[in-house]
Amino acid sequence: MTQIRAMTERDVPSVSRLLGESWRRTYSPIIGAETTARISDDYHAPQKIAAELADDNKMSFVAERPDGSIAGYAMAEMDETGNVMLDRLHIDNSEFGTGLAADMLHAVLAAHSGIPSIALEVIEGNDRALAFYRKHGFEVVERRPSSHGAEGHASFIMRRPLPRA
Numbered sequence: 001m002t003q004i005r006a007m008t009e010r011d012v013p014s015v016s017r018l019l020g021e022s023w024r025r026t027y028s029p030i031i032g033a034e035t036t037a038r039i040s041d042d043y044h045a046p047q048k049i050a051a052e053l054a055d056d057n058k059m060s061f062v063a064e065r066p067d068g069s070i071a072g073y074a075m076a077e078m079d080e081t082g083n084v085m086l087d088r089l090h091i092d093n094s095e096f097g098t099g100l101a102a103d104m105l106h107a108v109l110a111a112h113s114g115i116p117s118i119a120l121e122v123i124e125g126n127d128r129a130l131a132f133y134r135k136h137g138f139e140v141v142e143r144r145p146s147s148h149g150a151e152g153h154a155s156f157i158m159r160r161p162l163p164r165a
């Protein structure tokens with residue numbers, strides 16, 4: 001069974017690779033292949049991913065298959081005011097539609113129990129992700145004409161309130 005667990009340093013090369021592939025597949029049609037590759041090669045270099053792992057405000061998770069391969073990755077970040085952003089959620093495309101992404105989202109939410117809501121940013125045009133997040137209780141609360149993560153392409157901020165247990 002695929003297991004969701006906290007990411008460790010050993011996972012850095014696999015996560016870097018997964019992000020590079022997922023970004024190219026998802027964002028090339030939206031922001032162009034060259035821009036996508038340039039941003040991803042910079043943001044997702046193994047040393048940057050490793051540095052994020054050491055950041056106490058960030059929590060990173062992976063989904064590991066029984067054969068040890070990495071099927072998914074999620075990272076959430078808490079700012080100084082206690083707001084939590086789901087910064088990344090990427091699964092291998094062989095896992096699309098399997099429920100793994102929902103399991104990873106729930107792992108992130110469970111790790112942040114007690115917070116009133118969680119937010120994220122989706123690039124306009126990433127319709128599969130928008131549909132996924134809507135299905136899981138997120139609503140668009142803001143449209144940004146120029147996102148910082150994708151060189152000026154428009155984005156949506158989505159938020160999901162979290163009921164107290």
Ligand SMILES: CC(C)(COP(=O)(O)OP(=O)(O)OC[C@H]1O[C@@H](n2cnc3c(N)ncnc32)[C@H](O)[C@@H]1OP(=O)(O)O)[C@@H](O)C(=O)NCCC(=O)NCCS
Binds near residue numbers: 089091095096102
């Ligand atoms: C976003 C992601 C984690 C969702 O996981 P998933 O397993 O693909 O999600 P699901 O299949 O459960 O849900 C996607 C929904 O979008 C629908 N969908 C697929 N393509 C679509 C499109 N072009 N337009 C609208 N809806 C679409 C699917 O039918 C499905 O809805 P349904 O379950 O009602 O049929 C995954 O697709 C992924 O890793 N994408 C690449 C990285 C990414 O974009 N991450 C989000 C960054 S913010």
